[in-house]
Amino acid sequence: MQPHLKLHDGTQFPAFGLGTWKSKPNEVYTAVRVALEAGYIHLDCAAIYQNEDEVGKAIADAIKAGDTSREKIWVTSKLWNDSHEAQHVESALQKTLSDLGLEYLDLYLIHWPVAFKHGVTFPRSREEFLTLEEAPLEKTWEAMAELKAKGLTRQIGVSNMGPERIDLLSGVGETPAVNQVESHPYLPQTELLTYCQSKGIQLTAYSPLGSPDRQTRKSDEPSLLEHPTIKEIAEKHGVGTGDVLIAWALGRGTSVIPKSVTDSRIRSNLKATELKLDADDMGAISNFGKSYRYIDGTFFAGPNSPYTADGIWA
Template identity: 45%
Template sequence: MSLGKTAKLNTGAEIPLRGYGTWQAKPGEVGEGVFQALKAGYRHLDLARIYQNQREVGQGIRRAFQELGIKREDIFITSKLWNSEHRPDLVPRALDNTLNELGLEYLDLYLVHWPVAFKSNGDIFNLFPRSPENNNQVDIDDDVSLVDTWKAMIQLPKEKVRAIGVSNFTEEHLEAIIKATGVVPAVNQIERHPYLPNPPLINYAKEKGIHITAYSAFGNNLVGAPLIITRPEIKEAAEKASKRTGKTVTPAQVVLAWSEIGGHSVIPKSVNTPRIQENFVDVELAPDEIALVDSLAKEEKRYNIPAGYKPTSWPINIFNTPVEQDPKFHKVNLGI
């Protein structure tokens, strides 16, 4: 079965460029969304423990097996290690818990979700342990380093996870784990969109052979800002592409096509069947259309900054943005 456009990981595996995301997909709708995505042709599913919907995702996958004749090997499935399970002794259990939730025997890709360790008492249900000093902040574990966690990821059995990678890592974070272990992540999943193209990180990843997956391609609703697809530049690019091709090209399709330039993958999320189908349509952009999308980069904006989360913030500097530079905030423990 065709995976559509793919990129080759440093493991030799193929990852489909157009994936289906499940972040912020609510219980009661995500299973149907997964089924409709697989029915529409998606063969790349992006999941995570913290989304708290993996059991229902598993139901959607099994329904696709039964009703669509899709086999497990037809789908590239990613999930992620949550922050409260960074301790090396907890990493294997976390993977097993995800596989049990999904009802699967293996993952194609398992990512360290954030370069941040939360303190843990071993309770798998306590996903956001609160700081004893401030109940509105999570309790950061400075004793667990990125290298500690990455070494535990490396030791995971290959029959349970085919490739390992990271998410939300900067060049500094990547360099630390690579230098310490010699093992290069297969993937770095990052916030990436026309406001945040991040050329230095993209160039670093290309040099190291790390595949980039983009999330929040349209922006996100965490901060209440208008989605990128509402921008006049994006609408103009869609109009130009429609006129050039003689087919209707939507703003969402423009942004997703832009996201894949360079062989990156992208994981749009919707639980609306027509939008799921719309987001899967492949579009090739002309240079002038690409330039319109690129023009938004001058308004650089990052949406996903955990230090600003409410009601429970993460007092740690991950990206060195102004809001993260509070001297009381923790530094990422690189382990070097």
């Protein structure tokens, strides 16, 4: 039995899933087929990853092949920043459902607390953004609740949000089921995790391996997969460093969604859900003493934007 976390309505949420950002056309179909055949029960998707149609084809073929069923899998997707205005929320989800070939999602997240004009994928000028006054997150949240009421998604949640924004949304509607944020030993998000747990919100850790395949990767950024402490613990247990990072995330009570398109890694990452780190391992990893954010979000902040980095991230 894979690890699960309980959502605030009692639903069991599979704590381990497959990330699909940067998984290219032709690669992502095979990755999802391998994952579902290997026993994955949770897929993390998003409209902005521009590959949901291929993920959907893989899900359909896996179900046809008898590898899984719709009821057995948990599918998450995310509302992109150009569809925050209430009149665009349902059509954005309908597009995702059509691409994924599904009648409902298990979880739909507001991807970022940042809004763009409708149809803008990545803004190039200030005029292409909407401010939070023009597109209030509370209104987006109310529209998300309607999707749940219509049965188009079983759960609703948020991503890249801190306590202030979550409190704002919880004040106008239901508490988000999940908050998906960057989290790994360089950015353990300990305070946010404590806050989320106190509200019954599950925290999903994205970029748990340090997102080394990003186009925007900096040549001098620290590597989690090569970190000496992680290597030492991996040697002690006779596993890979990726396995240790996955086990650490699960061991501290978060869900985790490593991305891979490599057959052997897709399988070994799933196997890592069985790895138990001891208190010494957990303590050593939690005391890196260095902070680093890989998804620095420069794409949404700066002089051409009404948002600042401090105003965006959890």
